[in-house]
Amino acid sequence: MEFAYTPALLELKNRARDLTERILPFEDECEQNNGLCEQSHAAIKQAVLDTGLQAINTPAEYGGAGLSILEQVVVQDELGKLTNALWDAVWRPANPLAHATAQQRERYLIPEARGERRDAVAISEKDAGSDFSRAKTTATPDNNGGYVINGEKWFVTVGDVADFLIVLAYVEPEHEPTMFLIDVDTPGVKITNVPRYTHTFVYEHPEFVFDNVHVTSDAVLGGVGQGLELTRDWFTEERLMIGARTIGAAERALTLAVEWARERVQGGEPIINRQLIQGMIADSVVDITTNRALTHQVAWEFDNADPNDATMRKTLHAKAATVKLAASEASNRVVDRAVQIFGGRGYIRDYPVERLWRELRVDRIWEGTSEIQRLVIANEANKRGLENLLSFPNPADEK
Ligand SMILES: Cc1cc2nc3c(=O)[nH]c(=O)nc-3n(C[C@H](O)[C@H](O)[C@H](O)COP(=O)(O)OP(=O)(O)OC[C@H]3O[C@@H](n4cnc5c(N)ncnc54)[C@H](O)[C@@H]3O)c2cc1C
The missing domain is CATH 1.20.140.10 (Butyryl-CoA Dehydrogenase, subunit A, domain 3)
Known part of the structure; x- marks a missing residue:
C-alpha cells in the first residue's frame, strides 16, 4: 500500500492550487454582482488554459487534459476551496459526451474541451427529481427520421450560458429513456424561469420548456434506450x-x-x-x-x-x-x-x-x-x- 502522492500527482495538485489561487480574487465580484463580467470570465478561461486543466475528464486527443479519476479528484479537491462555485468555471464536459459519435465529438465535445462551447445537463423535472425515471419529457418520432421533443426541465445548472443541453427524454410510443443533444437556439427551446437559490453561484440554474422542438436523429446521444x-x-x-x-x-x-x-x-x-x-x-x-x-x-x-x-x-x-x-x-x-x-x-x-x-x-x-x-x-x-x-x-x- 502506498499513501504518498507520486511526483506526478504532486505536480498536478500544485498546478490545481495555482489555478485556484488565480481564480480566488474573483470571489468578491461574483458575490456582490451575482456573477462575473465578461472580462473576468475571459481571465479565468485564460488561467484554465494556461494551467492545462481544461476538460480534465476528456481524452487529450479531443483537447482535454485526459486525467484519470484519481487525478481528477486531486484537482477537484483544490478547486473545491473556491466559493461562489467558481470551480464550475473550470469547464469539464458532462461525461455522457464520452458516448458521442465522431460527428457529435466534432460538433460538441472538441469545441467544449477548448472552452468554446458549454453543455448543461437537464434530467430533473417538476415531478421527477429523486425518481428521475418518472421524467415526462417526450421525444416523438417525426416523418423525417428525427424527433419532436416536448416537456420541461428544472434546475439546469449552467443553463444560462450553455449553448447546448443534454436532455433526458422518453422516445414514444416505446417509452425508451434516451439522451438528446439539443442546441439552445433550436426553435421551441425557452427559459421560463431563473430562480434565486440559497447560494451565489457563478452561473444560474434556470428552468427550460421544450415546445415542439425538432431534432434530427443524430441528436441521440449514446443510443435510444440508454x-x-x-x-x-x-x-x-x-x-x-x-x-x-x-x-x-x-x-x-x-x-x-x-x-x-x-x-x-x-x-x-x-x-x-x-x-x-x-x-x-x-x-x-x-x-x-x-x-x-x-x-x-x-x-x-x-x-x-x-x-x-x-x-x-x-x-x-x-x-x-x-x-x-x-x-x-x-x-x-x-x-x-x-x-x-x-x-x-x-x-x-x-x-x-x-x-x-x-x-x-x-x-x-x-x-x-x-x-x-x-x-x-x-x-x-x-x-x-x-x-x-x-x-x-x-x-x-x-x-
Ligand atoms: C442548485 C441545484 C442545481 C441542480 N442542478 C441540476 C442539473 O444541472 N441538472 C439536473 O437534472 N438536476 C439538477 N438539480 C436537481 C437535483 O438533482 C434534485 O433537486 C435532486 O435530485 C432532488 O430532487 P427533488 O428536488 O425533486 O426532490 P425530491 O425527489 O422531491 O425529494 C424531496 C425529499 O424526499 C426525499 N426522498 C425522495 N425519494 C425518497 C425515497 N425513495 N426514500 C426516502 N426519501 C426520499 C428526498 O431525499 C428529499 O429529502 C439541481 C438542484 C439544485 C438545488
Whole structure:
C-alpha cells in the first residue's frame, strides 16, 4: 500500500492550487454582482488554459487534459476551496459526451474541451427529481427520421450560458429513456424561469420548456434506450467529484477558522485555548482526513477496476454513493463549525466561511440526496452483500 502522492500527482495538485489561487480574487465580484463580467470570465478561461486543466475528464486527443479519476479528484479537491462555485468555471464536459459519435465529438465535445462551447445537463423535472425515471419529457418520432421533443426541465445548472443541453427524454410510443443533444437556439427551446437559490453561484440554474422542438436523429446521444444508464454513469462520476470538492471546501473553512481562533482574543486569551473551540477543531480534522482518504481510495478503485466487470461497476456505483454521502455530510458539519468559531463575522457574506456554509448545503441534495445515497448503499448491501462494499479490492480484481 502506498499513501504518498507520486511526483506526478504532486505536480498536478500544485498546478490545481495555482489555478485556484488565480481564480480566488474573483470571489468578491461574483458575490456582490451575482456573477462575473465578461472580462473576468475571459481571465479565468485564460488561467484554465494556461494551467492545462481544461476538460480534465476528456481524452487529450479531443483537447482535454485526459486525467484519470484519481487525478481528477486531486484537482477537484483544490478547486473545491473556491466559493461562489467558481470551480464550475473550470469547464469539464458532462461525461455522457464520452458516448458521442465522431460527428457529435466534432460538433460538441472538441469545441467544449477548448472552452468554446458549454453543455448543461437537464434530467430533473417538476415531478421527477429523486425518481428521475418518472421524467415526462417526450421525444416523438417525426416523418423525417428525427424527433419532436416536448416537456420541461428544472434546475439546469449552467443553463444560462450553455449553448447546448443534454436532455433526458422518453422516445414514444416505446417509452425508451434516451439522451438528446439539443442546441439552445433550436426553435421551441425557452427559459421560463431563473430562480434565486440559497447560494451565489457563478452561473444560474434556470428552468427550460421544450415546445415542439425538432431534432434530427443524430441528436441521440449514446443510443435510444440508454438514457437511464448514461444518467447513472454521470451521477457516479459527479458524486466522487462532489466528495473531493466538499473536502477541499471544508479544508479551507477549517484553515480560516483555526487562524481566526488563534487571533481572536475573548476573556483575556485567544479562543483557541478554549476546549470547546478545540473540540470543534478536532472533530473537523477527523471529518476532513477520513473523508479525503475514502475519496482518494474509491477514485483509485475506479481507475483500477475492469471496465467490463458489470458487478464491480455496480459496487463502485454504491461506493461513489458512500463517498458523496460521507463527504458532503462531513463537510457540512465542518463549515457549520467554522461559522460558529467566527461568531457573528461567520454570518457576514464577505467572509468565505459564510459562503462555504451556504454553498455546501446543496451537496446534500443534488446528484441524489443523502437519502437516495443511503438507498443506493443499502440496496447494494442487500443485492450483492457487504464484502465488496467494505473491503479493498483484491489484486485479482485489478486491471
Ligand atoms: C442548485 C441545484 C442545481 C441542480 N442542478 C441540476 C442539473 O444541472 N441538472 C439536473 O437534472 N438536476 C439538477 N438539480 C436537481 C437535483 O438533482 C434534485 O433537486 C435532486 O435530485 C432532488 O430532487 P427533488 O428536488 O425533486 O426532490 P425530491 O425527489 O422531491 O425529494 C424531496 C425529499 O424526499 C426525499 N426522498 C425522495 N425519494 C425518497 C425515497 N425513495 N426514500 C426516502 N426519501 C426520499 C428526498 O431525499 C428529499 O429529502 C439541481 C438542484 C439544485 C438545488
